[in-house]
Amino acid sequence: MSALDIIVSYRQEFLRGLQVTLQLCLIIWSVGILAGMILGVAGARWKTVIGLPSRALSFLLSGVPILVFLFWLYYPLQYALGVDISPFKTAAAALSIVNTFLVADVIRGVLLEFPEQYLMAARVCGLTDRETVLRIQLPIVARQVLPSLLFVQVGMLQATLFASLISVEEIFRVAQRVNSEVYRPIPIYTALAFFFLAICLPLHGLAQYLKQRFTRNLSER
Amino acid sequence: MLIAQNIRKGYGGLEILHGIDLSLAPKQITAILGPSGGGKSTLLRALSILDAPDSGSVEVDGVKYSFPRKRKNGIQPPWPSLTVVFQQLFLWPHLTIRRNITLPLDKLRAKANGVAAEANKEVDALLDLFELSEQADRYPNEVSLGQRQRAAFIRAVVLHPKYLLLDEITSALDVEHVSKILEHLKSLRDQGTGILLVTHLIGFAKSAADQIIFLEKGRVVESGDRSLLTTTKNERLRKFLSLVETAL
Numbered sequence: 001m002s003a004l005d006i007i008v009s010y011r012q013e014f015l016r017g018l019q020v021t022l023q024l025c026l027i028i029w030s031v032g033i034l035a036g037m038i039l040g041v042a043g044a045r046w047k048t049v050i051g052l053p054s055r056a057l058s059f060l061l062s063g064v065p066i067l068v069f070l071f072w073l074y075y076p077l078q079y080a081l082g083v084d085i086s087p088f089k090t091a092a093a094a095l096s097i098v099n100t101f102l103v104a105d106v107i108r109g110v111l112l113e114f115p116e117q118y119l120m121a122a123r124v125c126g127l128t129d130r131e132t133v134l135r136i137q138l139p140i141v142a143r144q145v146l147p148s149l150l151f152v153q154v155g156m157l158q159a160t161l162f163a164s165l166i167s168v169e170e171i172f173r174v175a176q177r178v179n180s181e182v183y184r185p186i187p188i189y190t191a192l193a194f195f196f197l198a199i200c201l202p203l204h205g206l207a208q209y210l211k212q213r214f215t216r217n218l219s220e221r
Numbered sequence: 222m223l224i225a226q227n228i229r230k231g232y233g234g235l236e237i238l239h240g241i242d243l244s245l246a247p248k249q250i251t252a253i254l255g256p257s258g259g260g261k262s263t264l265l266r267a268l269s270i271l272d273a274p275d276s277g278s279v280e281v282d283g284v285k286y287s288f289p290r291k292r293k294n295g296i297q298p299p300w301p302s303l304t305v306v307f308q309q310l311f312l313w314p315h316l317t318i319r320r321n322i323t324l325p326l327d328k329l330r331a332k333a334n335g336v337a338a339e340a341n342k343e344v345d346a347l348l349d350l351f352e353l354s355e356q357a358d359r360y361p362n363e364v365s366l367g368q369r370q371r372a373a374f375i376r377a378v379v380l381h382p383k384y385l386l387l388d389e390i391t392s393a394l395d396v397e398h399v400s401k402i403l404e405h406l407k408s409l410r411d412q413g414t415g416i417l418l419v420t421h422l423i424g425f426a427k428s429a430a431d432q433i434i435f436l437e438k439g440r441v442v443e444s445g446d447r448s449l450l451t452t453t454k455n456e457r458l459r460k461f462l463s464l465v466e467t468a469l
Contacts, residue, residue: 121311125325126301
């Protein structure tokens with residue numbers, strides 16, 4: 001059975017797996033980016049009340065492997081709370097939380113390091129507060145944030161593979177199941193690698209391009 | 222008239238400015254001289270109300286800003302009728318040199334096409350005068366420090382401020398460009414602009430400044446007209462002038 005035969009024979013399974021992976025990704029990306037932006041901006045604005053606890057939690061999370069966090073949410077926490085949440089929802093929640101803190105760290109860092117002097121220059125040139133935010137602060141922050149944000153999202157896409165370990169029927173788990181039936185690991189996992197390359201490489205390349213194109217030296221030196 | 226009275230400013234419990242009084246009239250160039258760390262840049266920031274003084278007052282054409290202020294909002298700031306060119310320039314890095322200069326003019330453009338056309342012509346003429354036409358579409362990190370200094374100067378000048386505060390804006394320029402800037406300052410003065418200039422260019426201060434202020438350790442040690450630079454009896458100022466002239 002050739003690689004093509006396997007893919008054709010199991011296309012329904014692979015398509016379902018792909019759909020689950022993309023659904024998971026969509027949730028993680030949208031929740032993480034939106035909540036992370038809010039948390040990041042709030043953390044930079046209210047450094048003690050929000051910034052400090054957010055940094056502490058982020059520090060704590062960075063010390064726990066994603067897989068351990070996922071398992072902890074799925075098994076002990078649900079057992080302790082007496083609830084039964086589906087693997088998909090648990091994985092989506094766990095990875096969204098991780099993404100939220102990673103995005104918040106990026107946003108907060110860029111905002112806190114934003115040179116105040118650019119705003120001073122805007123003020124003495126007669127720009128209003130609104131114009132300063134829209135035409136100076138936001139474009140500079142966006143250019144600084146965007147590449148890092150893309151790198152983080154590529155990492156989160158790859159992290160969706162962990163969901164297979166709590167029985168989420170995403171693409172990797174489907175590949176494992178198909179392999180257990182036909183036992184052709186080389187074509188199956190190579191195809192899987194190409195699938196991830198096809199999505200991750202362009203995103204990674206875009207992030208590199210944006211970093212090179214837009215992340216200008218802010219120090220003026 | 223720009224009038225500052227008893228300006229005090231400190232950071233982290235350390236007072237930098239110890240009660241400065243000064244005034245700047247339209248059609249006047251005032252040169253502030255003094256050793257590094259004497260509070261010159263701090264004074265410019267305080268006068269422009271960007272970095273509010275801890276106490277004292279700044280009056281710009283009859284509008285008085287007294288410090289400390291209970292309410293942060295409520296008074297219309299003096300910008301850009303009073304504007305500053307900082308020592309570190311701070312051109313916005315996401316905009317080209319030309320856009321750095323024209324962005325603050327967008328309001329004028331919105332008002333009337335005729336004004337916009339005039340402003341465009343003036344920008345082009347100044348870019349040409351200061352040899353920046355070829356660099357106009359580049360970003361600040363793609364040009365030299367001297368070119369950035371000239372661009373920051375143009376950005377301030379095209380706003381036609383009544384009071385222009387300049388902090389060591391010729392430090393990275395060659396003699397030819399220094400001379401062009403200084404000539405332009407004289408012309409702005411003659412058109413009515415009040416200019417406050419922090420500088421080490423004693424020669425320029427001698428030939429063009431209407432008023433000299435020698436600032437040391439946050440205090441005005443000596444002030445007067447430009448003859449002060451040749452006739453002063455103040456030991457500190459004489460020593461400073463001799464050191465600057467030797468170094469140059």
